[in-house]
Amino acid sequence: MKLIPSCREVSELLSQAQDRPLGAIERLRVRVHLPLCEACRNFSTHLALLRAAVRAYLNRDDSAR
Amino acid sequence: MAADATTAKGDGPQQPAALEQYRDYLLRYALLQLRDRAAAEDAVQETLLAAIESSGRYAAKSSVKTWLTGILKHKIIDHVRRQSREQPLAGDDAAERSESELVDALFAADGHWRDPPRSWGDPDRAFENARFWEVFELCSRAMPARMARVFALREVFELSTEEICKELDISATNCWVLLHRARLALRACLETRWLGHR
Numbered sequence: 001m002k003l004i005p006s007c008r009e010v011s012e013l014l015s016q017a018q019d020r021p022l023g024a025i026e027r028l029r030v031r032v033h034l035p036l037c038e039a040c041r042n043f044s045t046h047l048a049l050l051r052a053a054v055r056a057y058l059n060r061d062d063s064a065r
Numbered sequence: 066m067a068a069d070a071t072t073a074k075g076d077g078p079q080q081p082a083a084l085e086q087y088r089d090y091l092l093r094y095a096l097l098q099l100r101d102r103a104a105a106e107d108a109v110q111e112t113l114l115a116a117i118e119s120s121g122r123y124a125a126k127s128s129v130k131t132w133l134t135g136i137l138k139h140k141i142i143d144h145v146r147r148q149s150r151e152q153p154l155a156g157d158d159a160a161e162r163s164e165s166e167l168v169d170a171l172f173a174a175d176g177h178w179r180d181p182p183r184s185w186g187d188p189d190r191a192f193e194n195a196r197f198w199e200v201f202e203l204c205s206r207a208m209p210a211r212m213a214r215v216f217a218l219r220e221v222f223e224l225s226t227e228e229i230c231k232e233l234d235i236s237a238t239n240c241w242v243l244l245h246r247a248r249l250a251l252r253a254c255l256e257t258r259w260l261g262h263r
Contacts, residue, residue, distance in 0.1 A: 006172075006175065006176025006177065007172065007176055007177050007178050007181075008172045008176035008177075009176060011245070011249065012241075012245050015241070015244060015245040015248050015249075016241050016244075016245070018244075018248075019219065019225075019226045019240075019241060019244060020226060020241075038181070039178050039181030039182050040178075040182075042181070042182040042183060042184055042185075043178075043182040043252070045184075045185070046182060046185065046252050046255075046256075047248060047252075049185065049188050049191075050220070050248060050251060050252060050255075051220060052188065052192075053188075053192070053201060054097070054220045054221060056192050057093070057097075057198065057201060057202075058090070058093060058094055058097070058221070060093075060198070
């Protein structure tokens with residue numbers, strides 16, 4: 001395990017954070033990576049956005065279509 | 066006849082004409098999970114019929130939409146159970162290979178993003194944009210089947226990982242892997258198709 005986790009590993013952890021609480025070490029690994037990586041910060045935002053998009057998609061106003 | 070869309074009074078919302086207005090919504094809901102248009106249309110049709118038959122059980126405690134969605138969820142879960150008996154998710158080596166290739170393609174050997182995720186700007190503006198939703202539908206349907214099934218159970222049905230494992234007879238780790246792949250694939254598709262190539 002590398003000291004600074006890769007984007008691939010962080011993307012896994014960020015995804016799993018949507019499905020279960022991360023452990024202390026996992027949270028730490030995300031926390032050391034994110035300040036250094038704009039791409040993963042964007043990815044993190046996108047995960048929340050995907051979830052919101054599914055909700056918004058289902059609740060769209062049918063008459064607007 | 067004026068259809069009361071929110072509460073059950075008088076004739077009640079279970080009049081066929083009043084229920085018909087929810088068909089588009091229900092179909093959209095079903096399509097996110099079933100993908101197969103014929104199966105989705107069947108599930109919606111069964112839902113509307115069940116709603117008419119069981120109108121006596123509609124208690125007006127929830128909105129008609131929520132009530133119908135509840136019936137539809139049961140229909141879809143039945144379908145998912147049948148499907149997971151007929152085509153088990155676990156042990157599909159060909160799907161496993163093509164999915165992991167898809168994810169490998171997104172990262173360099175050292176684990177860096179090949180195409181680093183970009184900022185999408187204000188999400189509310191995206192959600193107001195009809196083009197965004199066209200792309201969203203296209204990308205949802207383009208997701209490989211196993212990933213799409215797990216993703217929809219999680220995000221549309223809002224089942225927990227434990228519930229998904231039980232329905233599909235897969236391990237929690239397997240479930241997380243599939244969800245991660247699904248989110249990566251959907252995200253990458255949206256970014257490419259909506260924001261375009263840089």
